[in-house]
Amino acid sequence: MKIISKYIFAAACFSLLSCGGGGGGGGESEGENPVAAILISPINNSECLSGQNVSDTQSKITFEWNASDFTDAYSVYVKNLNTQLTTQYEAGAGTTLDVTLPKSTPFSWWVISKSTASSQTAISEKRKFYNAGDGVVNYAPFPAEAIAPGNSSSVPGPTVNFQWSGSDVDNDIVEYKLYLDTNNNPSTLKGTTSTQNLNDIPVSGNTTYYWKVVTKDQSGNTSDSPIFQFKAL
Template structure:
């Protein structure tokens, strides 16, 4: 009987290992959350006033599959400072933010049984200000040349992405030189690109884009850099 019992025990162990009984996780990886509010490229009017300069904004998203917790990231597009907030298993979060200020936000989904995470789309919005009837454009975002990239000369093509709550951008100005805060205007255009800008070989350049709307409001992009080859 002892010999038979040993064979039965060995068979059970074999079956457990072959069926994943050796401790392998069978959990699914989390999926990306679908954002609800604030709406992309919009003015957020639903916030609750806290003071003359701040209001509470409620962020909402749909539940993501195989997700136990969410982290919300909110970026002040004027200061380029990103703050993260732990929302736990909730699918909404109330945050106090500065008024008349552009922000972007996104959500990361996490699962306790997985080392993987999933990132939602990124959205932009303006937190409504008292008596504001026309907002400055959102700061433009670089497309090319990429930040800290190396590009061949003797000329460089620039492109960026611009957006505006009021949809009334009329002009972009490209500034570029070798100073960390570039002040040399290289050209103005109503489109989101400017091509054929001359550069010197083996030189580090800094550049930014100033967006201007029909009411005269302006916004500066972050400062980007690249090296010409």
């Protein structure tokens, strides 16, 4: 029995040495990747009434999100949906950020989580809101966003199906108009619909097209989408 015990003890020691990280193997691995932040405020597709008045034309909005795991810092992106200009703000390790914005203007926003221990980043959902304007009762719809054809994509003809997403703070959209042309300022109306798609629109092969959607609500307010581009094959 003593001989057997010696063999068991030797095997156990060998196992511990093998599992114990001894020596110049693989070095330290990259840390955990950051997790996407959960947005709190402003609420999606809402009128933001909580802004602090700065002037007749501007107010200060507080952006807020939940802290995310494995994250050292956050970048906040705010996009003016009228001008399509996106501005990046650095929030450090905090979970709130004050930004002064023009009133009566639609915006989208999102947060990117970053970590010094990882080269990866994580992006939150994207939200849209209207910065409240003085005395505004009804807001224009948010500019429509392209779903298909994707911007700068190539699609087969001889017909194309168009799809987009639209939303409105007041939830009173009545129609969408689709404009399509071979110049970058599309003005040819291809159809009017209460849905978010128009199908079987004829196109010519080997041609670049530009399209946009104009959204209209019950009060007659309208918004133009950005101009999207695709190539018909």
